Amino acid sequence: MATRSTIMDTNSFRAEHAAALDEQTRTLTEKRARLLGDSYRLFYRNPVHLVRGEQQYLWDAQGNKYLDVYNNVASIGHCHPAVIEAVQQQMSQLNTHTRYLHERILDYTESLLKYVPGEVSKAMYMCTGSEANDLAIRVARAWSGGTGIIVTREAYHGTSELTSGASPALGSGQPLAATTRLVPAPDRYRVDTPDIGTWFAAQIQEQIDDMSAHGIKFAGLLVDSIFSSDGVLPGPAGYLKPALDVVHRNGGIFIADEVQPGFARTGESFWGFARHNIVPDVITMGKPMGNGIPVSAMLAKPEVLAAFSDTIPYFNTFGGNPVSVAAAQAVLKVIEDEKLQQHSLTVGTQLQKELAALAAQHDCVGDVRGAGLFIGFELVTDKASKNPDKQRALDVIERLREDHVLTSVAGPHGNVLKLRPTLAFQAHDIDWLVGSLDKALRAGR
Structure with a gap:
């Protein structure tokens, strides 16, 4: 089975x-x-039967109010009026595909590219993060002439044929591609090493060597820079630089999957990779980009993209359509106008402080880690052993749900609470979350 x-x-x-x-x-x-x-x-x-959302809150069919501590789809807040207005206005004028000229896609691209390193200057649009990562893998293969893709052991990068074959988090019922290799995630809580960056780079080199031994040429490393599915592992800023160097030395490209850490989520920077002061060859993005409207993108260095685009035409019927781009434009403007990156850092730091204080009261909380409003809260049987406690984590999740706080779990053992509220989450919501967590943890004693 x-x-x-x-x-x-x-x-x-x-x-x-x-x-x-x-x-x-x-x-x-x-x-x-x-x-x-x-x-x-x-x-x-x-x-939960949900019927309405506003900012950081949701309501069910019985009128009960919930605190959303999981949703990065409506990243800037549920039903944000700026997004609603932009979508309604554009829908009343035109919606079509990218084989006709339209200003919106160009204006948005100019705005978006201001947020990435100057070496990354080309954009292509899709509807989902899976499609963006799928195209990124194709680009990596065209650039390198190889097929081998490296991901972390609990990675999730999508549901297409290519991306599901590089998404071990989908379970063994979904086979990995023969050209996929796995590396352990850079988990400072469980890996005993003084330099997690050098350690992680060595794991990558080991798998590149294994590929070579089996006649597979390395094409690229695909990573979510906060390692969300691996248990939320932000690590120290800068530690991904050795990994980038190993990838380039071996002729591959570095693909930064920003579907989860991107768009001001980490607070410390606009993108997860930017915390590490690196320049990826390809950047992918999705869900938070349109705040509930399907839109995604792949940004790339022009010379890397050329290896694919000079040979193969690409067309995505709804990718980059005016309505979806209008939503994306509104999201970017809201992040700027409402200073959501700074907000994420400020409120996220305060939340982590309160969670750390809570952890000190419970021997079952092994670690609290995060960046901005993206936090992993790891449950163990006890602090000394660090043994993962999946059953307690699941019971806590259910107790939180009964207290009208919504979140879920992550990590290879399913024992890490993945706390990722909308960026509309406020300091006054911390008491609700932390209080409910405290009550749920005490109930499990």
Whole structure:
């Protein structure tokens, strides 16, 4: 039997939970099971039926208010009026594909490129992060002449054929590509080394050598710079530089998957990779870019992209359409106008401080780590052993849900609470989150 997917099955509703549901919820889950494909998963043993959102809050069908501590899709806040207005206005004028001229895609690209290093100066647009990473892998292969892609052991990079073959977090039921190699994540909590950057680079070199021994030419390293699915591992700023150097020495490219850490999320910088003062060859982005409207992009150094684009035409019907780009323009302007990067840093630092104080009161909290409003809260059987406590983490998640706080888990052991609220999260929300966490942890003693 295939092992369960850590990102899909760890915190999920299953048929055996149905008997405990109220009649309305059970009816909806049964209808969903009858009509939708069986690959889908719902969060929680008692699924949440959401009907409305505003900023950092959500409401269910019974009118209960929830604090959203997980959603990076509506990154700047649910139903942000600036995004709604931009989308409505553009939809009333025109929506079509990128084979016609239109100013929006050009104006937005000029604005977006101001946020990345000058060496990265070309953009291509899609609808999802999976598509962006899929194209990035194709570009890496065209540039290098190789096929080998390296990712971390619990990485998630998408659902297309190429990206699912480089997404071990999907579980063993989804086979990895024969040209994919895995490296352990740079986990300072569990890896005993004085220099995590040098250690991580050595793991990459080892897998490049293994590829070579098996007749596979290395094409590139694909990493989410905060290692979200690996358990939220920001690490010290700058530690990814040795990894970049190893990649370039071996003729590959460095692909920064910014779907999760990008767009001011980490507070310390606009992008996750920027914390490390490196220049990726390719940058991918998705969900937070449109705040709920499907839009994604791949930015690249022109010489790297040319290896692909000089030979192969690329077209994505809805990628870069005026309505989606209008949403993306609004998001970028809101981040600037509302100073959300500084907000993420300020409130995130305060939240981490409160979580660290909470951790000191509970022997089951092994580590609190993060950057800005992206925090990993790791649960263990005890601080001394550091043994992962997946069951406690799942029980805490369910207790938080009953207290109307929504989040989920991450990491290879499913024992890390992934605290990633919308950037609309405020200092006054900290008491709700930390208080609910405290109550949930005490209930499990």
